[in-house]
Amino acid sequence: MINLLKQGCDELNIPITDEGLNNFIKYMELLIDWNKKINLTAITDPEEIITKHFLDSITPVSAGLIEKNASVIDVGCGAGFPGLPIKLVRNDIKLTLLDSLAKRLNFINSVLKDTNTEDVTLVHSRAEDGGQNPGYREKFDVALSRAVANMSVLIEYCLPYVKVGGIFIALKGPSVGDELEESGNALSKLGGEIKEVIKVCVPFTNLSHNIVVIKKVKPCPKIYPRKAGTPSKKPL
16 A cells, blocks of 8 residues: 555655655554544545545645645545645645534544644634634635535635635546536635646546636635525525
């Protein structure tokens, strides 16, 4: 597993230390163990965890999208993807992981302790509530999401966290084009514009994904994000 991870990082041109490789293995082992008790992932094969979770998550680093010492928030982080794998290869970033389920954050906390990973903040909150919290609103250089929600919904969830001039990075599947066409209203209302869409191939898989990069060009109006549950029920 270590060789697979090392070769994958090499293919993505991402430097990784022996300590970093070992930390990913600890992360994988904890994910498999905890998943027996709480539902964290449908992917339980070790090789697929490495390729479809770890290597896929760090593709934004390969694309050079995250600047040194950036403040980064992963909105709806689930079992930590993509934010925690990015932190494990880019220890310089200041990472915040936000999720609505405390059980997931408890799992992530166990990973942080076992890997001695510091400068990570865990936030138990709905995305909409966190986006209205003055402590998090427009405080981050980068917001991340690997969620399955439609782009219009993700934009309302995530863009309020981003500073003007910062970026929102969404990891999406191969059919993101239609979603982007439908997201113009959300982008306009929340102060974003599409900067680029980067196609990436995940090493050792047939997966071809898209990294959508949205730049924050003006502040979000105070009414966004709307109250919890509204963005998904009534997308902009």
